[in-house]
Amino acid sequence: MDPTQPLNARAVLLILLTVVLWAGTPVAIRYSTDLLRPMTVSGLRFFLAGIFMLVWVTVHRTSVHLRADQWRLPFIGGILLFFQIGTFTAGVSLSNASHGSIFVNTFIFWIVAIEHFVTRVQRITRLRFVGLLMAAVGVTLILFPESDHTVDLLEPASLNGDLLLLLSALILAIKLTYTKHAVRDLHPDSFIFWHGVIGTLLMLGWAFLFEGFRPGVLLQFDDSRTQNAVWSLLYQGFAVAGLCFAIQARLLKKHSASSVAVFSFATPLFGILFAVLFRGDPLSPWLFASGITVATGIVLVNLRFASNI
Numbered sequence: 001m002d003p004t005q006p007l008n009a010r011a012v013l014l015i016l017l018t019v020v021l022w023a024g025t026p027v028a029i030r031y032s033t034d035l036l037r038p039m040t041v042s043g044l045r046f047f048l049a050g051i052f053m054l055v056w057v058t059v060h061r062t063s064v065h066l067r068a069d070q071w072r073l074p075f076i077g078g079i080l081l082f083f084q085i086g087t088f089t090a091g092v093s094l095s096n097a098s099h100g101s102i103f104v105n106t107f108i109f110w111i112v113a114i115e116h117f118v119t120r121v122q123r124i125t126r127l128r129f130v131g132l133l134m135a136a137v138g139v140t141l142i143l144f145p146e147s148d149h150t151v152d153l154l155e156p157a158s159l160n161g162d163l164l165l166l167l168s169a170l171i172l173a174i175k176l177t178y179t180k181h182a183v184r185d186l187h188p189d190s191f192i193f194w195h196g197v198i199g200t201l202l203m204l205g206w207a208f209l210f211e212g213f214r215p216g217v218l219l220q221f222d223d224s225r226t227q228n229a230v231w232s233l234l235y236q237g238f239a240v241a242g243l244c245f246a247i248q249a250r251l252l253k254k255h256s257a258s259s260v261a262v263f264s265f266a267t268p269l270f271g272i273l274f275a276v277l278f279r280g281d282p283l284s285p286w287l288f289a290s291g292i293t294v295a296t297g298i299v300l301v302n303l304r305f306a307s308n309i
Contacts, residue, residue: 006259015251017247019263021240023273025236025240026271027232027275027278031228031229032228038089038090039211040204040213040214041233042203043207044215046196046200050200056189057190062187066190066194073195074193074197077191077195081195082198082206084175094160095161095165101272103162105267107169107172107176108135111258112124114257122256122259128300131298131300136297137293138297173261179248179252180257265294269290
């Protein structure tokens with residue numbers, strides 16, 4: 001199977017589905033971390049994702065049995081998952097949600113660089129560069145506040161937090177590129193299932209050692225805060241860490257990582273909309289200009305003739 005097939009309508013729709021679902025993650029995390037510590041949330045999230053993947057592989061009749069020589073692939077993937085989630089969580093705690101959404105999505109630049117200079121599966125052309133630049137400019141427009149009052153509402157960012165978020169973006173790019181490599185030898189469902197199991201064990205281990213793991217508080221389903229935390233965890237586990245990861249792995253088996261990942265530039269757009277709807281965040285008019293610019297950049301990157309210009 002050609003691993004660099006152009007995106008078709010079905011692939012684009014699936015990617016947009018994952019973009020929208022991923023965009024809701026920051027809002028869901030804010031609800032769940034009202035009650036639980038960050039790595040505890042991450043561990044429970046991927047534990048639920050493991051349950052989802054068991055159902056997924058059963059429905060699709062996919063075997064998750066691994067030979068002894070195949071365990072290295074999900075083991076490395078699980079370690080990358082743990083560090084990527086860990087640095088992202090720490091970065092957001094030291095910075096703010098806006099910077100988290102912006103900086104983690106810079107992973108697309110790392111992917112483009114890796115595919116151009118390392119794997120050499122997708123070259124950087126003038127048109128693709130212009131598309132990436134437009135998408136990046138569009139995302140930065142979101143940072144323009146509507147007023148000085150909006151600035152006062154935001155949590156202050158920090159250099160240490162932003163650097164951790166950029167490190168998380170780099171690890172995410174490496175993880176996505178590694179996933180594309182791994183699914184050449186493993187079925188995507190098998191890789192996602194086992195790398196999630198290993199990542200979950202590492203996250204829950206960290207939560208037990210350093211966060212005083214207390215999932216029992218979720219059983220007190222008698223107040224709105226607990227209910228919001230439970231529903232947000234179910235969303236993060238089943239819809240995001242489960243469904244999105246499974247869809248992405250299957251897409252990476254057919255298409256280049258940069259073609260799939262460039263749509264992530266649209267994630268902050270939907271994320272801000274969800275924050276406005278569910279958390280009452282202010283809506284900036286820059287969002288609309290950002291949306292048009294990001295959409296144009298994505299189209300330029302994925303034009304069929306972009307590889308020749």
